[in-house]
Amino acid sequence: MKQKINWDALGITASLACAIHCAILPLVLTSLPIFGINIIDNFSFEVIMIFLAFCIGAYSLYHGWKKHHHRTQPIIMFTVGILLLLAKQIWHQYQFYFLVPAVLLIITAHITNYRSCRVHNHAHEDDCDH
Incomplete structure (x- = not known):
């Protein structure tokens, strides 16, 4: 049996990990620099997290759009979200906004994509990964 990856669930997890990193980590782990570990306000780490979220999300949403529902709404929401993450890196003083x-x-976007993939018409079962 072929193991399938739920890319939307993985994308949601990556987004939540990013949110936890950005919002809670500075409050909880302020002592990490004492030990030489700095992932708070670490530009490289932030860029890697955004890139990871983009790669997982782009694959998931493209797959859902191409093989299942053909709706652009999740892709538009995702694109705006990624652009806001990039804006956070450019205008760092407004990052929480x-x-x-x-x-x-x-x-x-991932939830909408997931739900749209589950309710679409299976008239094209031959190319569907369900």
Whole structure:
């Protein structure tokens, strides 16, 4: 039996991990620099997390659009969310104004994609990964 990966669930998890990193980690792990570990406000780590969220999300949403529902709404929400994450990196002093809507849009895009994939018409069963 072929093991299938739920890319939407993985995308939601990556988005939540990013939100936890950005919102809670600075409050809980402020002592990490004492030990030489700095993932708080670490530009490289932030870029890697955004890139990871983009790769997983883009694959998941493209797959859902191409093989299942052909709806652009999840792709648009995801794109705006990723752009807000990038804006957070550019205008760092406003990061919390960009972060919350970015994460909400990305998670909502994955949920919408997931639900749309589950309810679409299976008239094209031959190319469907269900």
